[in-house]
Amino acid sequence: MYQNILFPTDGSDGSEAALDHAVEHAGTYDATLHVLFVAKDDFGPSGMVEKEHEGVERSEMVGGEEIVRERADASKTGMTNKPPAKGGSVREHGLALVEDVADSVSGVPVETAVLSGDPYKRIREYAEDHDVDLVVMGTHGRTGVDRYLLGSVTEKVVRTADQPVLTVRMREA
Template identity: 60%
Template sequence: MYESILFPTDGSDGAAAALEHAVDHARQYGATLHVLFVADTEAVHTGMVGEEHDEVPRSEMVGEEHRQEQPSGLVNEGHEGAGAAVEHGEEVVGEATDAIGDDVAVETAVVTGTPYERILDYADEHGVDLVVMGTHGRTGLDRYLLGSVTEKVVRTADVPVLTVRMTE
């Protein structure tokens, strides 16, 4: 039934809970398990610093810390942070792969972008039959304010998505 299963992970406890289910399904169906980490480029701060004129204040698009130090133009303080996020992703994927064992075929990837979009792109590009994801189980205002990668994937994926709620 399933030949290719995608396990997107962020290294959280919720993802760890979902890994067991992903591995069980891969074993049961003899499927390849794809372990994916998305380095979130939305978390990288990019903005414009406006020029100072006699009566025109600098742009309000960046924090106070940039106003005295940066010339006019584009500020991307996340360039170094993106590299660190990719490095962290490689560690997370490595830890997940170590936990899987040798009896499951595994493919790994670390990509950058908007997490839910890249998860959906990866699923399409690799012919994934099932996505297995963890969820933190937030409800109400927390879920609304924080958003949920898992929820966006569930709502927009073309394949089944198995969600595993993190237990305390």
């Protein structure tokens, strides 16, 4: 039924909640799991709005790479247990993230990719270009004004993708 399953991740708790579902589906259907990170160019290393990057000074472009100047406390972003190294680029952060996910998965073939651009558009493009049969995404469970102001990559993918999208809500702590 499924040959290619896409798991877009930003390293957040919401996307980590979806990983088990993506791996389970890939194992059940002998599918390849595609792990994708998309960095929104004008935001921080995770693609989240600056407000959510407490402890991160504004990044800058140096030689075509986005350089994060300083991170006082990576745990405040909630994005990943492995923050980018001081001075690391968004691409390096994404590469480390998808490799960490790939290393944690066993029993299914895994392909990784890191792209730059508008996350929901790049997720859709990747799904189309790689004959993805199912997209498995986490959701942060934001509601009301937060959801309206921040938008939701998952919601945009659900509304616009040609493939089925399985959404997994982050568990409450």
